[in-house]
Amino acid sequence: MLDIILQSLASLADPTVIAVILLATFYGLFIGAMPGLTVTMAVALFVPFAFFLDPVPALAAIVTLQAMGIFAGDIPGALLRMPGTPASAAYTDDSYALSQQGQARLVLGVDVIASALGGLMGAVALIVGASALAEFALTFSSYEFFWLALLGLSTTAFIATASPIKGLVAVVLGLFLSTVGIDITLGFQRFTFGNPNLLGGISFIPAMIGLFGVSEVLRIVLRGKMHLAYAKLEKGASFLPAIGTVWRYRLNALRGGIVGLITGVLPGAGADIGAWLAYGVSKRFSKEPEKYGRGSMEVVVEAGVANNSDLAAEWIPTLVFGIPGDAFTAVVIGILMLKGLRPGPAILHDYTNILIAIYVTFILANLLMVPFGFAAIRASSHLLRVPRNVLMPIILLMCIIGAYAINNDVFDVGLMLVMGLLGVLLEANGFPVAPIVLALVLGPLLEQSFMISLIKSEGDLTLFFSRPVATILGTLTLVVWILPLVPLAKKLITARQV
Amino acid sequence: MGTWDVLLGSVIAIAGAYIFLEARTFPNLAGGYPGPGLFPQLLGVLFVLSGWGIAGNAVVKRAWAWKPPLSDYPSREKINALLVVLAVIFYILLVDTLGFIPMAIIILIALMFRTGVSLRWSIVLGIGLTLAIYILFNRILHVPLHSGIFKYWL
Numbered sequence: 277m278l279d280i281i282l283q284s285l286a287s288l289a290d291p292t293v294i295a296v297i298l299l300a301t302f303y304g305l306f307i308g309a310m311p312g313l314t315v316t317m318a319v320a321l322f323v324p325f326a327f328f329l330d331p332v333p334a335l336a337a338i339v340t341l342q343a344m345g346i347f348a349g350d351i352p353g354a355l356l357r358m359p360g361t362p363a364s365a366a367y368t369d370d371s372y373a374l375s376q377q378g379q380a381r382l383v384l385g386v387d388v389i390a391s392a393l394g395g396l397m398g399a400v401a402l403i404v405g406a407s408a409l410a411e412f413a414l415t416f417s418s419y420e421f422f423w424l425a426l427l428g429l430s431t432t433a434f435i436a437t438a439s440p441i442k443g444l445v446a447v448v449l450g451l452f453l454s455t456v457g458i459d460i461t462l463g464f465q466r467f468t469f470g471n472p473n474l475l476g477g478i479s480f481i482p483a484m485i486g487l488f489g490v491s492e493v494l495r496i497v498l499r500g501k502m503h504l505a506y507a508k509l510e511k512g513a514s515f516l517p518a519i520g521t522v523w524r525y526r527l528n529a530l531r532g533g534i535v536g537l538i539t540g541v542l543p544g545a546g547a548d549i550g551a552w553l554a555y556g557v558s559k560r561f562s563k564e565p566e567k568y569g570r571g572s573m574e575v576v577v578e579a580g581v582a583n584n585s586d587l588a589a590e591w592i593p594t595l596v597f598g599i600p601g602d603a604f605t606a607v608v609i610g611i612l613m614l615k616g617l618r619p620g621p622a623i624l625h626d627y628t629n630i631l632i633a634i635y636v637t638f639i640l641a642n643l644l645m646v647p648f649g650f651a652a653i654r655a656s657s658h659l660l661r662v663p664r665n666v667l668m669p670i671i672l673l674m675c676i677i678g679a680y681a682i683n684n685d686v687f688d689v690g691l692m693l694v695m696g697l698l699g700v701l702l703e704a705n706g707f708p709v710a711p712i713v714l715a716l717v718l719g720p721l722l723e724q725s726f727m728i729s730l731i732k733s734e735g736d737l738t739l740f741f742s743r744p745v746a747t748i749l750g751t752l753t754l755v756v757w758i759l760p761l762v763p764l765a766k767k768l769i770t771a772r773q774v
Numbered sequence: 775m776g777t778w779d780v781l782l783g784s785v786i787a788i789a790g791a792y793i794f795l796e797a798r799t800f801p802n803l804a805g806g807y808p809g810p811g812l813f814p815q816l817l818g819v820l821f822v823l824s825g826w827g828i829a830g831n832a833v834v835k836r837a838w839a840w841k842p843p844l845s846d847y848p849s850r851e852k853i854n855a856l857l858v859v860l861a862v863i864f865y866i867l868l869v870d871t872l873g874f875i876p877m878a879i880i881i882l883i884a885l886m887f888r889t890g891v892s893l894r895w896s897i898v899l900g901i902g903l904t905l906a907i908y909i910l911f912n913r914i915l916h917v918p919l920h921s922g923i924f925k926y927w928l
Contacts, residue, residue, distance in 0.1 A: 328915045441827045445786055448820045452793060455817070459810035464800060466810055467793075490862070497858055497889065498844065500851040665889035669882045670903060672858060676865055677907070681917045686866050693862045704844070705778055723813045731807055 283629050288336065288636055296333040297340050297637070301644060304341035305652045308348025309659040310667070311358035315345035316603045316710075317488040321674050323481050323611060324681035331615045332633045338608060339634060340641040342587055346547060347391035347649055350580065351656050354383050355509075363547035363583040366555040366575075373571030380509050381653065383576055385518030388649035390529060390580030393522065395642030397533040397581070398540065398588025403635045405541065405589070406624070409596045413621035418732065419740055421597070422725035423749035425718045428543030428599050430756040432711045440760035442707045450712035453478045454719025461727065473687040480610050480716055482679035482688035483695045487709045488603070489675040490696025493668050495703075501664075509657065515650060521573060528558060528578040536582035540589025546602030546710070547583040547590070554582030588638050595619050595631070598721060603710040606717040783829025790821025854888055861885060873922020874912075878904040 288294075300322075307318040318341055326334040349361030354371035364371075374383040416424075429451075433443035456467045457477030468474040522529055532554045539550035558578040559568045568575055590601025591608070598619040600606040612619050617627055624631060652659070679692035699709045733739035741747045793814055800811030844852055861881045869877050883900035887893055911917040 324911065324915065324917060441824050441831070444820065445824045445828070448817050448824065452814065452817050452821070455814050459800075461803060462801060462810055464810045466800065466814065467796070490858075494855050494858055497854045498847045498851050500848060500854070663891070665886060665891050666899060668858075668889065669885035670907075672861065672885065673878055673881065673903075673907060676862065677911055677917065677919070680919075681911070681915075684918055686869060689862065689866050693859065693866075697859065705782055726813065727808075730812075731803075 288332065288633055288640070290333075293333045293336055296329065296337045297640070297644075300337035300340040301344050301641075301648050304344030305348045305648060306659065307341075308345035308360045309351045309652065309656065310662070310664075311352040311356060311360055313360070313492065313671070314488060315342055315349070315361050315363075316484075316607065317492055317671075318345055319604055319607045319611075320481065320485045320488050321671070321678050323485075323607070323614070324678045326611045327614060327681060331617060331627075331630055334611060334615060335608075335630065335634055336637040338611065339637045340644070342604060343391070343395050343584065343638070343641040343645060344648065346583055346587060347387060347645055348652060350387040350391070351384060351652065352660065354380055354387070355656060355660065361548075363551050363586075365548060366551035366583075367579045369569045370572045370575050373569075374573065374576070377571055381511075381514040382517050382521065383573070384509075384653045384656070385514030385650065386521050386573065386576055387580050388646060388653070389518045389522045390532075390577050391584040391649070392642045392645045393529055394533055394536055394581035394584030394586075395588060395645065396639065398537065398585040399635065399638035399642060401537045401540075401585070402588040402591055402638060405592045406596055406631070409592060410621050410624035413596050416597075416621065416745070417743065418725040418728040419743055419746040420749060421721060422729050422740070423746055423753055424543060424593075424597055424599055425722040425725065427749055427753045427756065428593070429711070429715055429718055429722070430753050431542060432602075432714050434756055434760050438708075439706055442705075443711055446702070446708050446711035447715045450715025451719045451722065453483070453712070454716050455723070460720075460724070473685070478716065479682060479688050479691060480713075481607075481682045482692040483716060484603075484607055484610070484713055485675050485679050486692035486695025486697075487699040487713060489671065489678070490692055491699030491703065491709070493672050493675070494696060494700050496664055496668055509653070514653070522577055525574045525577040528574045529581045531557065531561075532578035532581035533585040535578075536585030537589045539582075540586035540601055541592050543593045543597070543599045543601060546604070547586040550586035551579040551583040554579045584642075591634070591638075595623055595634075596621060600714060600717055603713045606713050609717055777832070779832035780829045783825045783827070783832065785825070786828065787822045787825030790818045790823075790825055792818075793821060794818025854885075857885065857888055869920045869922065871922055872920075873924050874919035875904055875908055875924060876922065877920075878907065 303322075304315070304318065307313045308315060319338055322337065322341065326338070329337070346361055346363050349359055349364040350371060351360060353359040353364040353368040354375045357368060357372040359365040359368045371383050371387070374380070429447050433447040434440045452467075454477070456474055458464070458475055459466050465475065535554040535557055536547075536550040539553055540547075555568075555575055555578070558575045559565050562568065562572070562574060564572065564574075586601075590605050593599045593601055594605040594608055596619075598609060600609050609619055617623070617630065675692060675696075676689055679688045680686065682688060702709055702712075729740060741750050795818075797811040797814035797818060800809060800814070802809040802811075844855075847855075861884065865877050865881065879900050882903060883896045886896040886899060891899070908919065912919045
């Protein structure tokens, strides 16, 4: 074991890996700081680079850009009242209000420390949790995998979206897209319409680049604001005051970290859900709930720790079960497959060195976040000054190359465009797009485990609940289905009483 | 959302019905076990139910407000967005003949100029960035970008 750890550390000490981590740091900070550009889009555009890198530098870069990007999303939130990433949205009003009160530098400093702290908590949970769960997951049969995949999709459809029915449509659309191509049981062509380019199915990465890259370019072009007005940073030190503030709210930080870990491990709930949940919990237990939304520092600490602890925890179901926590980790699964690494319970034994490299990178990235995060705060006014009319055409070109480079096929560029237009249409009408990606990735696993379970049970659906873990997961899934009906039932009861 | 919900809900329900009927024609496994058609059939049913749900909800709430598509955005920005879409279509159709470099230069200059960058800067950035991106992806990362009209030089 010691040999493997030393081997992993040596692979990370390679100058190429260090250079890649540093580049990913700048890339993540830049994309996160640009309002409208998401970390999910950043990782989708990174795919062509990942294609040509070895597994360790590719994964180290992804881990780094994720951590940096989620922190940097706080910068435009505090200075522009526009969250750089959805994970920062929960406390944007508070961050911005504090900036307006002349505390911009302090609130951004608190964001750095809270993010690094949350990230380190998540890294510890990942190291402990992945190993423990991998052993446990080896006992899973098709029933458990079916329920786990369905639980992830149900969470993303019914809990992680504003409209459960539209979330359901997004999930079903993603699942349908995953059925296109040659079926694995009989080699039968499904929904290919005679097009040979569709025989291998809908290529996941171009679809993802379309949904998150092209649609974002289109939305920003439609909004038309190419230069943004931002709040100025006041002068003065922020490192020690930020540490002091986080220490003052240490219990909030701890609670936020735990909330983030729980939402992270739950398949289908992303860092944004973690941050919103932490916001709700924080307000519920606060002595000053009236300050929430008007400049509460304690919620910036609590939700800031939560969204970053969520990030590392999301990798647990991703690596151990092959079930992504959110759209970002869905791309991670795509990249792992691209590198020939199959996520699942056996990953702990099959790719121990790579797994250890991921663990170490999580710790390294969150430690690096402190100096680079404070540097990014200093440079924030320059970052926000980058004109978006120069940036958007470059991103479009990167999207085209990214979609093309997967199969070296222009058909994928067309697929990317179709998915981009679909993303704009759906979001304009209140349909979330992240569940489509999650369903596209989980579709084959869900269908395969469903068919195997159905054949094993000879059509007896009660056998889907025959094993203890399957029963727990199945019950949880049913609870997630019933939850959206509760407000409806309450309304009906109240209406009858009136 | 209003009328759009009725429209989209109906489209989703019709698409679901098509998926269900098409999947019913797929073969079964040996021994009469359900085959590749079962899963898409279930998805078809879910599409129909959720499509009805979305359209029905709008009808029950009498939400008939009609807004033309993208009516919240100024027309200049809508034309710019259309230009983005046309740029990708243009790339797909002509990249094989013209090659990556001319296509990328045209796309970058056109989009930058159209969205407010001066012509001089659009040309300088368009050419400079295209060459930088070409070197990065083609020469360093070995992505086989189309050489087109430059096939004898590149």
